[in-house]
Amino acid sequence: MKVFIRIIIFSVVLSLCYWGFSNYGIPQVIPEAPPVEEKISGSMTMDQYIALGGKIFNGKGTCTLCHNPVGGRAPLLVESGKDGAPIGARAADRIKDPRYKGKAKTAEEYIYESEVDPSAFVVAGFGKPGTNDTVSPMPATNKGSIGLSEAEIGAVIAYLQKSAGVQVTVKLPTGAAPAAAAPAAAEPQSAKTAEEAFGKHGCTTCHTIPGIAEGGDVGPNFKGLSSRAGSRVKGLSPKEYIMQSIVSPDAYTVKGFEPGTMPADLGEKMTVKELDMIIKYLMEKTG
């Protein structure tokens, strides 16, 4: 245990040192493109539509924040594993489950329903704590901070079916905007404001943040965060605690919340500037 604590302290100190360098502009790798408004054109082929679905799944849909092999807080969708076959294939069995009370009649409808009304059926063991698997912690992906359009949700379903190797039953959207150029690959870019950075890294999918309209409730509401931050972990200043919560979220778990829910690699996906802006905002605007 002592060693463990020492490792944590060491990594915090290390990250603080690194942070100190940020003013000198140490460059960072940014593996993901920022969320951009995807163009869905009338002339898209099914292959392009599926590829777009993959981009949304891994990007602006924020699906992989929870559906990933690391955290274990949401069932795997693309990979097969302890949750069974990929969702494209197992969706057909979900609607035959005796616990299923939703409206879906087909596998495609089940995936659609899961995205827009997650509590219609909650996979056993994944419900919000204390709800006996009746309330899903997943936010509706057609509303709030994710806000996917119908055509984008269709693209994600097509991608999930394709990656499961089953027949793609989703139809290409019709009546979409007149043929536009295929979406250009966006250059990875650092967010310009803290607000933008919260959206880019999915913080608002799980947290409600003072001053930002749309937010989630998977993690703590940030109202009063800067006031309570100094009393969370002995020896950490408010700023150090907020920093640690982002770069090594598993070092301390807020009471009443599930450990391992917040992605552990957010710190690596951010630019130093984004991390700076986020911490500054949380220190100054959360009361």
Ligand code: HEC
């Ligand atoms: C904040 C975390 C979170 C995010 C973000 C999220 N999900 Fe989920 N999702 C869950 C959890 C937890 C479950 C299991 C509980 C349930 O059945 O609702 C789930 C269940 C599902 C299921 C049903 C799985 C099954 O085995 O029956 C589908 C389909 C799904 N999510 C799709 C998506 C897609 C697509 C996105 C992105 C557009 C997404 N989710 C974003 C947490 C999340």
Ligand code: HEC
């Ligand atoms: C998939 C959901 C999820 C995402 C995305 C997420 N968080 Fe969290 N966060 C949580 C949960 C759950 C907790 C509480 C459990 C814990 O302490 O680990 C938490 C705790 C925190 C805390 C501590 C709050 C307190 O009251 O002490 C901070 C600060 C925080 N997150 C910041 C962020 C920031 C900044 C981002 C975006 C860069 C982010 N989180 C993204 C789920 C998430």
